[in-house]
Amino acid sequence: MSVYLDFNSSAPIDRRVLDYMIDIYKNTVGNADSRTHDFGDNARKVVENARSQVARLLDINKDEVFFTSGATESNNIAIQGLKEYGLKEGKKHIITTSIEHKAVLESVKAMEKDGFEVNFLDPDFSGRVSAKTVLDAVRDDTLLVSVMHVNNESGIIQPIQEIGNALEEKRVLFHIDATQSFGKLVDELQTVKYNMLSMSAHKIGGPQGVGALVLRKHRYKLPPVKPIMYGGQQEHGIRPGTIPVALVGGLGKACEIAQIEHKQNQDKCRKIKNVLVGELKDSGLKYRFNGDQNYCIPSTMNLCIDGVSSEALMISSKQYCSVSNGSACNSNSYKPSYVLTAMGIPEEQINNSIRISWGAEESIDEISSSFNNLLQVAKDLIW
Ligand code: PMP
Numbered sequence: 001m002s003v004y005l006d007f008n009s010s011a012p013i014d015r016r017v018l019d020y021m022i023d024i025y026k027n028t029v030g031n032a033d034s035r036t037h038d039f040g041d042n043a044r045k046v047v048e049n050a051r052s053q054v055a056r057l058l059d060i061n062k063d064e065v066f067f068t069s070g071a072t073e074s075n076n077i078a079i080q081g082l083k084e085y086g087l088k089e090g091k092k093h094i095i096t097t098s099i100e101h102k103a104v105l106e107s108v109k110a111m112e113k114d115g116f117e118v119n120f121l122d123p124d125f126s127g128r129v130s131a132k133t134v135l136d137a138v139r140d141d142t143l144l145v146s147v148m149h150v151n152n153e154s155g156i157i158q159p160i161q162e163i164g165n166a167l168e169e170k171r172v173l174f175h176i177d178a179t180q181s182f183g184k185l186v187d188e189l190q191t192v193k194y195n196m197l198s199m200s201a202h203k204i205g206g207p208q209g210v211g212a213l214v215l216r217k218h219r220y221k222l223p224p225v226k227p228i229m230y231g232g233q234q235e236h237g238i239r240p241g242t243i244p245v246a247l248v249g250g251l252g253k254a255c256e257i258a259q260i261e262h263k264q265n266q267d268k269c270r271k272i273k274n275v276l277v278g279e280l281k282d283s284g285l286k287y288r289f290n291g292d293q294n295y296c297i298p299s300t301m302n303l304c305i306d307g308v309s310s311e312a313l314m315i316s317s318k319q320y321c322s323v324s325n326g327s328a329c330n331s332n333s334y335k336p337s338y339v340l341t342a343m344g345i346p347e348e349q350i351n352n353s354i355r356i357s358w359g360a361e362e363s364i365d366e367i368s369s370s371f372n373n374l375l376q377v378a379k380d381l382i383w
Pocket of ligand 1 (some may be wrong): 008009063069070071072073096101103148150151152179180198210211
């Protein structure tokens with residue numbers, strides 16, 4: 001069977017999360033916002049417990065956590081929810097990077113249509129957008145800086161600590177898309193200064209279709225984000241709609257597990273990466289990593305194998321392992337990755353690049369032997 005090595009697209013659900021969710025589906029009836037009976041109270045207990053579990057993992061208050069359908073929605077609310085405030089205050093400048101997820105890129109483009117000016121900053125060859133580049137772009141009328149923590153394609157960690165520290169003094173709102181780091185780079189996310197943060201449960205063994213937008217209070221006040229959908233007062237009106245109790249419970253459980261296990265998970269992921277790098281070295285293939293590996297998360301590798309088309313490699317090695325050549329959200333487009341392009345990587349190298357991403361619960365032996373098979377296939381494909 002093919003070994004799944006595409007965790008950055010979506011990680012398999014943790015068995016313990018699934019069991020907890022099944023229990024909720026079986027035993028918790030009702031709407032968490034019903035106030036007239038015990039069923040509502042019980043559903044609300046599950047939701048509020050999950051809110052505490054998310055908050056604990058980020059070391060924030062539970063009233064700063066707002067459940068959404070996932071990071072796409074969180075990013076949309078964080079950015080487009082600032083429209084009214086930005087227009088009213090005459091703050092119509094937004095800074096982001098050219099390597100953000102489309103949920104950020106397309107949200108800021110929607111803001112451009114409403115008269116906002118957006119700077120899209122490029123990374124250098126390392127895959128990082130320097131803090132200086134970001135901070136030099138800040139103006140008096142800058143409303144928002146939105147920078148992802150870890151890039152989903154390259155795995156490269158962005159300098160959010162430095163950016164957050166500097167922005168705090170400038171009264172500019174800072175949004176972090178932490179979808180690829182949440183539950184993994186736990187210490188960093190507990191200490192970084194930010195106003196808004198987006199995440200999705202399914203990247204850390206939780207269910208698909210649920211996530212959170214974190215809005216940090218400053219002097220007891222939430223950031224000036226308005227809802228972008230209307231229809232109910234759930235989640236303080238920030239995200240109307242019936243709360244999916246079992247999904248939210250699953251997110252909470254995944255956070256509880258990550259809180260206990262993230263350190264050992266990162267160690268195991270690093271071990272796996274070392275094994276894969278060792279196999280690459282021994283393979284005799286000519287390869288290079290996309291992005292400076294000193295800044296790469298230990299569960300991702302974006303790799304160019306010289307002379308081997310990624311499309312051909314992915315198809316020919318499918319029976320051994322399942323990898324990708326970029327974000328699943330764009331994988332039906334045949335355009336070269338915009339992330340690798342922005343890093344200054346030549347198109348030919350991009351066409352020969354694959355992304356491999358894994359999790360800690362996988363067996364090192366299985367990953368290692370499936371990757372070895374992929375490398376053997378690569379050798380046969382060199383032209
Ligand atoms: N941001 C980043 C960095 C991501 O990797 C993803 C998922 N690929 C998202 C946002 C969107 O997450 P979701 O599809 O769960 O809404």
